[in-house]
Structures are given as C-alpha cells and as structure tokens.
Amino acid sequence: KEDGKPSGSTGGGGKALTLGFSQVGSESGWRTANSESVKSAAKEAGYTLKFSDAQQKQENQISAIRNYIAQKVDVIAFSPVVVTGWDAVLKEAKAAKIPVVLTDRSVETSDDSLFVTLVGSDFTDEGRRAAKILEKVLEKAGHKGPVKIAQLEGTTGAAPAIERAKGFKEIMDADHKDDWKIVVSQTGDFTRAGGKQVMAAFLQSNPDINVLYAHNDDMGIGAIQAIEAAGKKPGKDILIVTVDGVKDGFIAMSEGKINAIVECNPLLGPQLMDVVKKVKDGEKVERWIKTEESDFLQDQAKDALPTRKY
Amino acid sequence: MTTTSRLRALTRHHLFWPVAVLIGLLLVNVPFTPDFFSVKMTDGHLYGSLVSIVLFGSPLILVAVGMTLVIATGGIDLSVGAVVAITGALTCSYISDQADQSALSAVFLAMGIGLVAAVVCGLWNGFLVARMGIQPIIATLIIMVAGRGVAQLITDGQIITINSEPYKLIGGGYWLTLPFSIFVVAVVVAATMLLTRRTALGLLVESVGGNAEASRLVGIRSARIKIMVYVFCALCAGIAGLMISSNTSAADGNNAGLWIELDAILAVVIGGTALTGGRFSIGGTVLGALVIQTLTTTIYTIGVPTQTNLVFKAAVVIAVCLLQSPKFREKVFGRKTRRKVTVPAQPVAPVEPAPKTEVSR
C-alpha cells in the first residue's frame, strides 16, 4: 500500500459502504458460485453491492468500472476478463481516489499502485499442483511404463487454460522429461459436451492414452462418459486429474472415476469483504491474498463431498 | 463419351459436391488413424469414429434441418442456440426435482415441458417476423440474447446434473446397437421430408422465400407459414437441446448449443440452400451438417494444435465453398469449352442482298 490512497474515504459515518463489483460473466458453475459468494458475503457484511456482469467482454467490464467511478462507489473490485489492458481505466479510478481490489486473477500493469491487492488463486500454480498430484496418483495406481497423457484444454486463449497448461508443463519438463508425454491436447471449451466429444476422438486416434489431465471438472466429467462409451474404465484404465473441485467432480471422484482434483476455490466472498473493509479503513493489506485451497485424492473424496456447496 | 457425360450429369447433381467433400474429409483421417473406418462392438453397441460422428452430429443435423425451412422462407433464426439451452435447462431441472429420476412418466413430462418452451420461443420469433414485420435477424437476436439468460435463470447458473437412465437414451444411449439419436434424427428428417414434399408445405415455403409479394397476391398465408417454420425450427432446436443435455446428462445454461446457429447456417448453405430464400434441400442440409461434424472430429483426431483449429476450419470452409461454386470450377478447372462454334447446318434464310442505305436523311 505504498501509495496510501485508500485513505481518501469520502463519507464513512453511518452510510453503508458501497462496493462496485464487476464479474467476468457466468460461463460456468464455478463462476456462478463465485458471484453468489460475493453477493451473499456483501449482504452479510451490510455493504451496498453494485454488481455487474461483463458477459466475458473486457469492454463491458471497463465501462462498468467507469460507471462505478461516475457513481462514486467506495471500493471497486473485479475479476479481470483478461490480464492486460487495464491501465487507462485503473488510472481513472486512482484519480478519483477509489481503491481497486482484484479477485480471482491478477492483471499486468505498468504501475503497481493501480490496484491495492489481489484476492485469488494462481492458475499456473494449479497446473503445477496438478502435475504434482499426478505423481501421487501414478504411484498409488502402481503405474509402470510410459505415461501417455491426454490434455483437455480450456477455451483457447483464456487465461486459466493457458496457465494451467503452462504450470503442468513446467513440472513435467523439469521432473519427468523422459517418462511423461502429452500425446494429444485439444480444447474442450471448459464444457462437458466438449470434453466428451474431444475425448471420444482421442480414444479413436490414440487408444493407448493412460492419463487424462482436464483443465476443469466439467470437461473431465464429459470425458469420463466418453471413456465409458469406449468400454474402458475411467480412473483405472485411464487415470484422471482435473482442476476446480465442483460438487459433481467430487461425486465422480467418490465413485472412483476421477483420481485427483486440484481445488480452485470460488468462495472468496468473505475474504473479499474483509479486504474491502480493511482497504476502506486504510489498513495495510497484503499484495496477494491467496485463497485457501487444497488438493484431493480419491480417498479424501467421501469426506470432502459434504463440504461442497456448489 | 457416355461415361464422361454420365460423370458430367453426376457432378451436376446438387448433392455431388457435399458428398465429395464429406468423403474427402473422411479419407483425410485415414493416414492419421488407420482404423478410422473400423466399427467394432463394445458393451453391446457399435463403437467407432463413424458412429461418434453421427452421434455427436445429431443435434447439429436437427437444428440445421429446422434452419433450412426458415432460410427457405428468406429468414434466419439466430435463437436456436438459446432454445437448445432453454429446453435442456427446463427438462433437466424438472427431472432433477423428481424423487425418481428414472420414472418414465416424469421423463416424458419433462421433455414435454422443454419442448413446449421451445415451441413458445418459436411462436414468439414467428410473431415478430411474420406479424410485426421485424427483420428476422434482429427478431431472433432477442431470444438469442435473452434466452440464454432465461436458461441460466432456470439452472441458477449451475450445471444441473441428472441421473436418469431413460432420459440418457435420447442423446447418449444405444438401441439396436446403434446410437438412439440416429433414430431420432432419422424420424425427424423423414418427417420433415414428408411434411414438405408430400404436402404442399414445401412448395408454399419456397414460394414465400422466392417472392414474398407474389406469394401474398396468390393468397398464400405467408404469415402463417412463416410462424410455422419458426415453430418447427424451434422444435427441432428443442429436440437437439434434449439430445445435448441427455448426452452428458447435464444441462448447462451457458454453454449448451453455444454458436450452434452459425454451424447450422453453414450446414444449410453447404447443403445447397441459398440464404436468400427459395429452393431448399433437406438432404443437402443433412450432408452439410455431417461435413461440419466430420470436420470437427477430424480436427480432434489428426492432432491439429488448438491454436490453429479455426484456421483449419476456415480453410476447409473456403475450400468447400469454392468447390461448390460453378464460377470457380469454371475459372480454375473448366477452361470452359467455349468456342465450340456450332455453325448452323440449317439452310440460311434469305437475307436481303444489298445493305441498302435506309437512312432517311
């Protein structure tokens, strides 16, 4: 908080704090859970929430933020659609003395003072964690021989897709250069239908795949159906690691069809409200507040399942 | 001579090029997946690339068939993707509320509800286009935008997962060793063909699309026909919506049928129906949809890197269109056998001898 601008509070007093929150969209269950979490946390904290949905478009998000500036909200928070291109509007916010909190992912800026903090996870790290947990999965399954991986990517060009692939590859290249190989990789657009269809094609062209890494649970679940239709056993013939940790993913895992899930927690509403309050009150906050997340293996699935809210 | 002329006649057939492209695309896969054409028995049903092309292509075929009629009337329906989402969402949310998700009656009721919603969307589109006279692209844009919102409203923005064996059959199950969806598609396509060619509907649709004013003046109730085709199109999209949600046993308000309208329109055009309306070909549309689905599968199987998927798709689409364009074939392959001057053998008529100057000056 080297710039100390959060002190520029306007009223304070009895008036409820107004938070402008610009969400990416509602492209997945994960995202919806994220929005819900923010909304309910804001309600609980007694803040006035201005919520807007950008329908996956950066320009919408920018104009939403502009509008928040015009409306003179106390704090602006948003989950950036993309990581780049925020300088101009963030400078306007800064000029209007409105502190900005990022959620979910960071942005690239030239000037670090443009936002106060980031509440969220790190997609690249999720990729790394996926690779790490795959090691455990392979070990548990007593797998021998080459590891032939099929990768189901998210929407081409989307940050989670790129970074989850990057993180995974990083570990793979570092530790498993010889024995692991990504034999096929295609986008399943983060959807079940996509995952199913792509996996069906993979199984035709590369019947010897023995590991699947899916960038989210939904594609993994779709792929499971394709694997079953091909007469193979998901979780046994083909080991599956996915990211996200939605409820359906855990159900599949408890049925033994997914071997491990790397959690990416959408429920960061309460954390966000905390941070907003601190920022508003001029307290010092950390530059990056990581969400609490963990990785799950099959044996933890049963226990974790009831805790899944979305 | 006869063989070449027969070949000519064959290449002139309006379905020749779609078929040729389809076969070509299928063959492209062989070097990458040598057993591409093999079909084997797995778990009591047939399994293989060809089977999955039909299975995954079924929703697209359905939507495209409905779209064909709309396009034939000179319209266009952008809302099909949203209708797919709404139908799936309604049906799945109803089923998921059921205590016994596999109860047949509940499943049928749920599908009924979903399809009624689709029909309502179709009626609305038809009303805007035919009664209010709003341009189709903008009239259907309304549901395209709002419909997905409605679908998400129904699913609460979540993916609704259901566990219903009978429902699973429509889009993901097998019957007589074949994907059940093949039968659904076959029934819908056959019904459409019967409906359009055995009754006068096809003729009237083509007439409305070919010349709207003339059709009005011969007393065709074009408003009614337009409403009918929009409803039919929405119904097809609804069935496709059932299939898509059944295939994964889940309703995804945001992603189900996303951009399917573009693929459907593409399929219609590859099938030889002009976007300006008029003549249409259901068979061509089915082929067009198969071409697109094969293209998608090909992209997955031959290992195109994700970032070049779209470039590849663009290249194929352009190639298909160029091949289908007579002008292009003429310019590139044809050398057009011009100047085969066939001087008249007839006795040349009595031409007045002298060019008398008739200038009245």
Place this chain on the structure above:
Amino acid sequence: MAEPRPVLQMTGVVKEFPGVRALSGVDFRLFPGEIHALIGENGAGKSTLIKVLTGVHSLDGGTITLDGESVEFTSPLQAQQAGISTVYQEVNLCPNLSVAENIFIGREPTRGGRIQWKRMRKEAAELVDRLGLDIDVAAPLSSYPLAVQQLVAIVRSVGTGDRETPGSGAGQAPGSGTATKVLVLDEPTSSLDRDEVLELFRLMRQLRDDGVAILFVSHFLDQIYEICDRMTVLRNGTLVGEHLVRDLDQVGLIELMIGKALDQLEELHEHQLHSDVGETLVKAEGLGRSGKISPFDLEIKKGEVLGLAGLLGSGRTELARLLFGADHPDTGKVTIGGKQVSMSAPNDAIGAGVAFCSENRRTEGLVPDLTVRENIILALQAARGWTRPIPASQRDELVAKYIKALDIRPANPEARVGQLSGGNQQKVLLARWLITSPQLLILDEPTRGIDIGAKTEIQRLVVSLSEDGMSVLYIAAELEEVLRLSHTIGVLRDRKLVARLANGPEITTSRILETIASGEHQ
C-alpha cells in the same frame, strides 16, 4: 460514304442454355441511322440475342463486330462504354432510388467528386419532360407504376445519347465519354399507351436522324410498320429473314414468324360478344384509398367483361388492386355474390372467387426459382391450403393442358420460370389464374409482351370464359383491345372513375379518348 458499313454485325451467333439452344447461328446487322425491328414469337430468341450482344450472356459461338472491330463484351458496362445503350425487356432499374438517380446513376454530374444533386434533378426533370412525362424526379421510383418505370428506363438510355442539350452544358456523355452509337429497345412499348408511344417514336426518329442505329423489339406489328425501316425475323432461335419493312406486308411477316400460313387471326375483329350477362356478381360501393384512387361505385355482372380505359397512371391498376384486396381500402365496401367481403387481404377476395393477374409479372407475379409447373399450380394450391396437395396426376394433367392451350415454350413443366422468355412468363402467370376457375378474373395487361398469335388466343379465351359465365375485369394499354372484348367500359381519369359506357357500335376509340379528355360524361 460510298459503301455504308453496318455499325454492328453479328455472324453465326450461337447461344446455348442447359437443355435449350436459344440461338443457333444467327446473323444480324444494324446500320447507322436506321430503326431495325427484331421480330419473332415468344421465345424466338430476341432478348437472348440482345443479351448476348450486350455482354449479359457469354457467346457460345459466332462473332460480333462493332464499327468494324471484333468485340466481345463480358458485362453490360463494357457494352455501354462501347456506345451500346440498352433498355432490357423487364424494367431493370433500382426501385429504391429516386427517378433522377435512376436516370443518372453511374454518370451523375459531379464537381470535385461531389454529386451535384440540384443539377442532376434539374436535368432529369428536363429529360423526363421531353417524353411528355410530368413526375417528381426526386420521388423514389417504386412509387410509380410500371409504365412510368418503363419510361424512365427509356429516358435513361436515350437521354444519354443526345445530352448535347444546351442547358446542361457539360455534355459529358455516359461512362467513359462515348456517345451512343447503338440503341437497343427490347419491348419498350409493351405497357405504354398511345401517347407515350408517340412521344417515344418522336424521340426515336430524332435519334435516328442523328445517325444512331436503333434496334427495336415489339409485338405490335402496327408500331413496327409505323417506325421501322428494316426488320429481322427470328423463329426458334434461327434467322428466317431480313427484309426492308416496305417490302413485306403484315401477312407475309406473320407467316415468316410462325412458319406457316396464317388462317384466322383477324377473326376477333368482329364484336362477337354474347349479350346475355347475368345478375350482379360484384358490387363495390364507395371503395377508395386516399392518394391512390378516389371512392368509386362499380358493378360487374356475371359473365360480363368490364374493360377499363384510361391513360397511364389514371388508376386502373389501383382500382383493380382494391377490388382484389391487394391494397387496403380506406373507404367503402365490396359485396360479391350478395355477401359482403372484408377486403383486408388478397385471401378474402380469393376466397370469394376473385383472381388477379398482376401487370407486373416479375415483382408481383412469378416466383422465378420455381418451375413452370409449380408456378402454375401455386394459386390453386394456396387456395386448397398446404395440407391438401393437388394429386400428382391431376396436377400434371392441368399443367399439361394449359401449357398446350397457351402454347408455353419450352413445353417443359420442369423448366425454371425465371429462364423463360418474357412472353412465356406472362402465359404462365395467366395459366396460374385460369386453373383456379374464379368467378371474377381481373386481368391487368394480360397480353403484355405476348406475340400476336398468342394474343389472339388469349383474347379468344377471355371471350369464351365470359360466355361460360365468368366475369372479367380487363385492363389493357391498347384501347382497341379493350374495346374489342368488353361489354362495358369504365373510363378513368386522374385516379377517378369518371364514366361507364355500354359497349356498342357507337363506341369508338376516339369516343373514349374524348371521354377521358372531357373527364365527365354519362
């Protein structure tokens, strides 16, 4: 100038369409300063010859020389730039643009790249005026009836030929700056009335005297004898002869055209109308639509042929459209067979047994992509509704019958209507309504663009239909035609029905013209 050289010469021209040979080795020549008629039955290949000449269609064989140089145009633009100005058979203008723009588009007066709108409108008004037309050139073309559009098309093509009008100064000619050497007019007179035709002829003569070669197509033989110097006759895509007009009489010409001796073409000249018309079938009271036609009363009896006479734009078409419900009337009511019919849409009228054959076959009549068969059965099918298709056998029989009766060529029910010649399209349109056997048949210029043989045939058909009890509302540009067929003649003037004359020996064309002129009569 010893040996006159043809400005245009076509030799051995061949044009084939899939399945049809439209032209097989036609020779044709055109001299400067002559008006040359191109004559032939419907489908003989006249329009095709013109289209091949002007680069609309490519040539399949033969050569074209213009001014001694071999040419082959690949687009109408090129032909225009080489000095060939053309009015094609169907009105080919842009309905969404103003009259002035339609006349000038492609060669608008500009200064520094900017269109001079004022000047353009002024010049357009002058040009239009020269054809005796008095219209607002700033109004969109679509607001005018077909005949006016036809005239505008003519103005467009001829107006450029002699733009040395002192007023307009610049005198920069069309496109690239070539003056018109050849003017091609494909049935320009098909929907014009006498006055307009005279104006057009005056203009044509003037152009001819300026040395322009004019190619003129018409099915009105009188007009050909009136204005042409020379003629070329086509039959079935082949050349049957080139003659000086004064060397060949009408009978000889017709024989050349149809390829056999003509028997009883004249027959219809007699009034052979039956006199016993039945009781009132259609009654319109105070029917009107503001801005289109003032309220009128009209009665049509069973079996009566009611002809409408009037000048161009007098409202004949508007009247017919109101009776059919094609336009929504503001006032009045219609009773048909004693029952009041709400005239809100054509369906209502069709349901009550009214049929309307529009004058504008291209935009309001045919569906060009559909086949002859489909176009013919369209109205009947629409009346039956989509659930009850006409059984195939009955359909084919009906279609075959009318193809034969009206001599539609090619006699192939599978041919696309858009590819038929103009006259044959008109016949298809007629056939469409005839098979519905309506109670009242409204024919708006049914013989437009139809050759004389078929024209007589159609007129005979009208007579026999009326004898069978069908009422007919008959509109034709030719007064004689109206006179010949009608029991009663309604006279329109300035969009008002001003008189109703019972036909009889004392009614002549000049009598009708007087009525039109005086505006009042009983």
Place this chain on the structure above:
Amino acid sequence: MTATAQKPKAAANGTASRTTRLLADPRLPVLVTAALFLAMYGGGLSRYTNYGFGEPQVFLNLFIDNGYLLVAAIGATFVILSGGIDLSVGSVIGFTTMFTAWLVERQGLPLVLVVPIALGVGAFGGFLMGYVIHNFEIQPFIVTLAGLFLFRGLCLVISKESISVSDPSVDTLAQTRVPLGLGELSIGALVALAVLAVAYYVLHHTRFGRRVYAIGGNEQSALLMGLPMGGTKIAVYTVSGFCSALAGLLFMLYIQSGDPLHAVGMELDAIAAVVIGGTLLTGGSGYVVGTLFGVLVLGLIKSLITFEGTLSSWWTKIATGVLLCAFILIQRTMTGRKKT
C-alpha cells in the same frame, strides 16, 4: 387522333395525405430511432439521477465506450446497404488488436508504421472476401463466416496469450482527452465521429455511395444498368475490412492490449446497431446516421444495466433482450407496419 386527350397532371404531391407521405419517407426510421433513444435516455435520467446519470460526461461516455463499435458498424452499414453481410467484423477487430500489439510490443515497430500496416491488412482481408464473393458468386454470409474463423484463428496463431501494450505513444493517445465544454471525448470517439462524417459524405455525395445503394436495391438491375458491379462490391467489403481494422485500432487504444478473444461476437452488435438504425438487411435502404443511433441505443442499454447495478448475470442478459425487444417493437409500431 389523340390530340384531344389531355395528359393527367402528376398528382403525387397533393392528394397523398401528409401522414401517408411521412410514413413512406425512408428517413422516418432514423428519426424514430433518434427520438426513442432520447426518450430512453430521459427514462434513465429520471431513474438514476442520484447516481450521477445526469452528468454530461455519462452521455459523452457513450461515445467513448462505443467509438470502436460505431466505426465497425459504419463499415457494416456499407455492406448491408449493398445487400450483403459481413460476419468477420468481430474477428478482424480481435485480430487487429492482437496483430498491432504483437508488432508494437514483440517486434518493436513504431506505431506510425504499425497503424497503416494494420489498416492495410484489414482492408486487404475485406478485399479478399469481396473478391471471392463477387468472382465466384458465393454467398457473403458464408465467405465472411470463413473470414470470421480465419481471423480469429490467426489471432491465436500469433499468440494464445494476451499482449499488453505499454508503448508510450499508445499510452498518450489512449489517455488524451479532448475537452468539450461540458465534458471530454477520447481520441477514439473523435475518430469515430470523423469516420461517420466521411461515411455520410461518401454514401450520399459520391458516385460510389450511390452505387452501393443501387446494388442493394436490385443487384441484377444494377448490373444491367451497366454499373461496375464487381468493383463496387469488392470495394464495399474492403471498406468494411478497413473500418473493422480501424475499429480494432480504436479498441486497442481503448483497452491497450491485444487478446485473441477480444471482440468475440461483436459482428452481431454491429449488425444489430445497423438494423436498429433503420437500415434494411435486404439492402438499398437506410442511413448511416441511423447507425449512430443504433450504436448509441446499444450503448445506452448497457449503461442502464450497469447503473441498475443489481442484476445478476442472467438477468443482465434477459434485461438486454427485453430492452432491445421493447425498443424494436416500439420503433416498428411507430414507423408503421409494412408488408414484409
């Protein structure tokens, strides 16, 4: 013998009542759109004044936030007036952002060089599509759909990741605000307005513009009238490609980054704006000024929804649809129903 017959005088003027004439006036849809836009804005004013909706800058923001869309929609207007359609708009915009960002950031080219290159590439893309459409007689919908795939694919080929533009000249351009009395406008907005003026001039005062209308009115006729069809058609798509590329540049200024997923689906926004502005998709009828109001209406709908500020994601979509629908229906009833 016809000397007796008097020519009936043209009466098109007097008889037709004023309302009929007004209803037939092609300018009516534009006026109605403009009026409705103002009404809608008034509605927003009365509802959200307390939230600062009344500030002039909020109005000017409509231009700032939609300048790129306006430029793209102007290009689309040309195409639609000529009776065609261009679906590649969004992809070309996305591609341009990506391409320029890549050239500026990764290749280190100066902006003065990059801008013409980008515009040239866009225009060339449009030219190619026009060429194929005209010469091979393939339906524009399909050719431009292939263009949509191609350009989006090329974005990804350049890079899957977004590229942030930190070039100082881009920075200054992006952040320059031109004061305008009551508020300020960005460079992008000004460029958009300039493009609008040029487009208006071209469409209404040059031969090329009138040819565009002629072709849209009736292509076959235009051909027979001897208009240079091919040239015009190709030019129209070139203009659209150029405008899309320019829109891409403005978009790049607006968000200072290139991203392969930028402007997905923007072609539909552009087409919607054109149609809302009263232009007929069948071609030949409409005004580019209408397009301005179409864009403003879409922008206003977005603004109103943000100002409402309580809508969940799906209600945002539903509200957009409902507002759009209400707008179209009112517009339709006010311009009078014509037979389709």
